[in-house]
Amino acid sequence: MDKMPKWADIVLIPVISLLLAAFFSSLVILAIGESPVEAFKLMVDGALMRSAGWGYTLYYATNFMFTGLAVAVAFHARLFNIGGEGQAMIAGLGVALVCLYIPWPHWSLAILGASVGAALFGALWALIPAYLQARRGSHIVITTIMFNFIAAALLNYVLVELLRPVGAMDPASAKFPAGTHLPTFQDMFSTESSKMFRGAPANVTFFLALAACVFVWLLIWRTRLGYEIRAFGQSETAAKYAGISPVRITVIAMLISGALAGMMAVNTTMGESERLILNATEGAGFIGIAVALMGRNHPLGVCVAAILFGFLYQGGAELALWTNIPRELIVVIQALVILFTGALDNMVREPIEKLFIAMRRRNA
Amino acid sequence: MEFLDIVQLLDTSIRLGTPLLFACLAGLFSERSGVVDIGLEGKMLIAAFFSAAAAFYTGNAWLGLLAGIAASMVLAVIHGLASITFRGNQLISGVAINFLAAGMTVLVAQSWFKQGGRTPPLTGNGRFGNVELPFAIGPTEAEAAGRPLSQMIGEAGPIQQLYSELISGHSILVYLGVLAVVATWWILFRTRFGLRLRAVGENPAAVDTAGVSVIQLRYAAVLICGVLCGLAGAYMATSLQAGFVKDMTAGRGFIALAALIFAKWRPVYAMWACLLFGFFQALETRPDLIEAVIGMKVQIQLLGALPYILTVVILAGFIGKAIPPKASAEPYIKER
Amino acid sequence: MTAPAIELKGISKAFGPVQANKDISISVQPGTIHGIIGENGAGKSTLMSILYGFYKADAGEIFIKGQKTQIPDSQHAIKAGIGMVFQHFKLVENFTVLENIILGAEDGAMLTTSLGKARKELKHLADEYGLNVDPDAVIENLSVGHQQRVEILKALYRKAEILILDEPTGVLTPAEADQLFRILDRLREEGKTIILITHKLREIMDTTDTVSVMRRGEMTATVKTSETSPEELAELMVGRKVLLRVDKVPATPGKTVLDVKGLRVVDEKGVERVKGIDLTVRAGEILGIAGVAGNGQSELLEVLGGFADGTGVITMNGTEIPLTGQGADGRARRDAGISHVPEDRQREGLIMEYSAWENTVFGYHRDKDHQSGILMDNAGIQAEAQEKMDRFDVRPPNPKLAAKNFSGGNQQKIVLAREIERNPDLLLIGQPTRGVDIGAIEFIHQQVVNLRDQGKAILLVSVELDEIMSLSDRIAVMFDGHIMGERDPAQTNERELGLLMAGITDTSAVTNGASEEALNDG
Amino acid sequence: EPALIFDLGGKFDKSFNEAAFGGATRWAEETGGTFREIELQSEAQREQALRRFAEAGANPIVMTGFAFGNVLSEVAPDYPDTKFAIIDMVVDQPNVRSVVFNEHEGSYLVGMMAAQASKSGTVGFIGGMDIPLIRKFACGYVQGVKAVNPDATVIQNMTGTTPAAWNDPVKGSELTKAQIAQGADVVYAAAGGTGVGVLQTAADENILSVGVDSNQNHLHSGKVLTSMMKRVDNAVYEAMTAGVDLETGFNVMGVANGGIDYAMDEHNASLVSADMKAKVDMAKDAIASGELAVHDYMSDNTCPVE
């Protein structure tokens, strides 16, 4: 017997948590002397009322879908991958190498190649922490954080010393050749008469992210591997009993997680900047944690949560454009969302559970 | 490499190790009680800001310290609510707290000082000065002699160098850090509170059925953690530095956690572990010495990544299996 | 008549949707031993935990010695003179005995004074009640029996007048249990009041003055022990007549299926748990392994089941099977025809969050017949699960329900259905009826016997001597990682087995007193 | 209405973004005008900010940082009626004014100053994040030091490899101490917020420091030898003053046209003797006239001296 209906668990509770987060965010906005209503209107106008706004919202959402899925897959194996940031950074390198050194005839082939490069490099960067966790019991939370720092240093080295064209100021690689340029939403959806998504960075990778959601759903709930990952995540002792090797699952789950996190580099590096830059990840790896949490580690939930966070990002940019609200406000809002949807989940859940049980008693 | 080089390197290690030490002891109290805290970083950061802000307004570093501790404790209470009262996921609560601190400090700093998320520089009593121990060569002696301090120390004998450079001349908070180690050890292993604290991190049900409140114990531990993080942050902003800049803790809270694992959750080991990690960071400031020892130039990027690489190596290789308190990260749930 | 030591009135308690206690009233006279029996999950532990302040009742009143008493937490219970020994001990494993005893009852803020005082007091209590334990020993190094003594000492140190024991004998040897009951007698003589929860009707009949029966959260009867019988109690518990013995024909063993030679197992801490044992199991017979928990039986099962490493030679149907590395995991064992019902169904045999149908292929999920293409054949598995659940009378027969939502007995049936339906050559089965009520025990035993009658080999591990005696065709007794001897169930008795379980092989020569000596030294 | 876009470091980076803000503020105060501004938080916003401002009618649009180069060359043609000014980068478009600075020249001058002020013959350089631009600073500085004292030692450290390196005063402080331990008695900080720690520690330890980008002499009066001034503020101020009539094209700001200079004021008057100043001014004139060419690290990714 469940304590409450499923819809309450996956819709009602997150919505209430979000409202709480919004309420406290409003207090913060009030405290710094701005109007929450105005701010909210600006965000909605800028992020959702124009096609270009959507173009940005979905661009960010693409990143968050990948990192959110990455965190979710690891979570199913009860592994806390805080290293999405570093994995995506290194994956960018994979994308850059593929794009720079292989002459691609057409973007459709290039995106496949770049995806392989991104996934491979991302997975590789997750491999060592995974192995250390599985074999030596080194806490994966700490090692993945350390690997974020190490990734930044490595990427910096590669960009400053190896990939930077001579004379360029930017610690960035050369522009990728034209054969690798991905069609943006503007290219895809604009007509002669009306330009849609003008200048927005959203591109075909978005559909790749949607595909990744489907892939993860199949993987987790329809394959043997997914069955084993979830089983291991629920009970390590039971997994051992069933002949599921903890080492193998830990490593595989982290490889998949790293590969997914890495895939976001296709969006940022190939789709947006079209060259490898230092700071392409911009914290998306961490946002993935919030996204996975809000999405209850389910691909559909991750997809919706990613769009919500994409909206927050784009809305935040609009705020920064037209008001004096510092950009850190968005960080605070993120924190509140994580706090209320994740850590303080029971604060909302328990009263609601009680409510449902009481209601059921009365009906019975 | 000369003797003085080593002394100086160790001197830097102590300075850089002290914030790690406070944070590490903070984590120790929290984890010994069964509450994992990856929000040390955030608590340090918010303490750094509020201590600097208060010290700026009052011109008194001690008042700054109090404000920093208070701010850190507010976040500690939030973590307590999430992980003790509402039995939520402690890692996630920690992540949220880190974000919250990163955002709030800059937001508030901007709203108060309009200097882009930093406080104005602290001067005079707004900072903790350095304590000169008796018989040590310090700035006073240098001024009297009218010569640079570094020269005078350079000419002194090795014992005097050790004493003046390494032992003397630190902020009072550094000495407080050493004291905190002793106090932690004593509280943990010699008092009733310590016994209960250790027990609640191993088996909260045992404590509960022995008639002691698990919730109160854990809150106490989390609050102590807040106080110590407050010290760590205040030390950084009002002693190591003269003011707050955004993100100034720069991952030290995480290094402290690694040190805690390395120290196997023991106070005295924690001190050595933090000194070691402080030493790694100190090495980074002396590429010349590394070059002299290994005989070749080290890439700056490698140098920068060194503390993190060494942390991983140590976690992976040198400690064997570190067994955390059994109930850590587990909320105490009686009724499912 | 004096005021009752304890009186509970109208106690109710719900855990979410589960009503664990429903309007329960009970009264216990001072200086008596009061038994409580009931099926698993009937709410016995819950009721006692409420009395001890561990849970808060939703409704009801508590009177201690006629005084209405509020017991919001254990501190208040201790103050009211109540002590409790829980089914799962509440000890801090890496603390010493002394530290565990003073925890929560320290004198003053400094430890040294508390420890000094407790050491003296402990010696005094040990002498008075024969409760010897080394005060400086670390709990995790003590045997279960000794750990239990520590729990009792904890209560006595806190000057408990009322002592609650929740299933104290489940983990003890018969001799240890006897000793425990002698201690309880002594306490009763001193005027202390004791509440004893147990599943074993014999213990109720032997030791208690009065007994209460619980069923489905309600108190169904309270009777004087002298005026009832085991049969009546069993019926009160389950609500129908129960067969207390297993029906079976003599075994007709065939060829050797499993042959174990010189098996050794070292656990994670480097302690040798199995110290070189030899055994064989033949087709069509049940080999029962008796022993007190923690003497290597679990490790034996784990190695055979493929999730712990060991050394030695094991042959299955004539071919040797690897004990370490590749090919020594649970999957390989299943391929070799070994099925395994693990001792701990909740931690090992099932994924509690998985639905029943997912659990019905747990461990066999990689089998070809559960796949369709690269995906799992979920529809097929569900249909099969429904059949299995119907055949094994799992209630409710809903494959979509999560395993955690089934009662213990039904969870066990799901595991059994999965393992038996595979038609294995060898079935490993550990504690098949632990936490299972009498009605379900009957069913499970019948299934095991049926499998044997189909000519399968069965290795049964249980700490319940009754179960071993009634199911097995041969009995081997394990103690301290060794097999102390093998007996024919028809030619042995509980007393003999009990001595073997305590490590005493020379069962004829040893006198009563000597064996207890041995036990005390532990 | 003009607009100003700050690079990722944020407008209060104690460096050129802050200087740009200073210039814009000066313009606003003097003319009573208002301007739009945004601090970027992600790479993708570069284009967004440019387009949004252009569409909203802001003109001219000023941006700081070489990282805008790529984007601007794509966006500028779409808004032919809008004028853009970019600092630290060259963008070849008809409606863009590109302003670049010869930081190596200014660094050369303060290097000379440092070498003259040093008693120990050892001076230090502390950079922020290890990127080519900062190496350009370092290389100019070393050349200046060696021009005065060929035997001088220059200790060089970079704070780090991530953007956090711009904001790690604690590390800046420790690096300073380490350099002091190695004998340095003048340190030049080109490290944004990290430099705050450098200047602070130098003052605490009683040695001299050299500020960067804007005039930082006042931060620790009497302890800061001079500052290498990169007059981003002037560039922004001029762009905003010119308004829609902004002259487009390539604009090098160097010692010659006062875009780069070293700071002299009451805070460091006591530290710089007439003799020292004369020597530096001579070099300044030589650079201005083209007689003296300071090597630019960016031109070939190498530095002739170390």
Ligand SMILES: Nc1ncnc2c1ncn2[C@@H]1O[C@H](COP(=O)(O)OP(=O)(O)OP(=O)(O)O)[C@@H](O)[C@H]1O
């Ligand atoms: N931890 C739990 N969470 C939710 N529901 C539970 C839990 N434990 C038990 N239940 C529910 O309570 C009911 C009663 O469980 P209980 O273990 O008391 O059964 P039982 O009387 O022992 O039955 P059986 O005879 O099958 O062992 C079960 O049907 C189950 O749905």
Ligand SMILES: Nc1ncnc2c1ncn2[C@@H]1O[C@H](COP(=O)(O)OP(=O)(O)OP(=O)(O)O)[C@@H](O)[C@H]1O
């Ligand atoms: N902490 C808890 N949270 C939720 N449900 C619980 C909890 N403890 C017990 N229950 C449920 O309450 C009911 C009564 O459990 P209780 O442990 O009191 O039974 P019991 O009679 O002691 O059984 P056993 O013989 O197995 O010890 C069961 O359905 C059980 O699942």
Ligand SMILES: [Mg+2]
């Ligand atoms: Mg019970």
Ligand SMILES: [Mg+2]
């Ligand atoms: Mg049951």
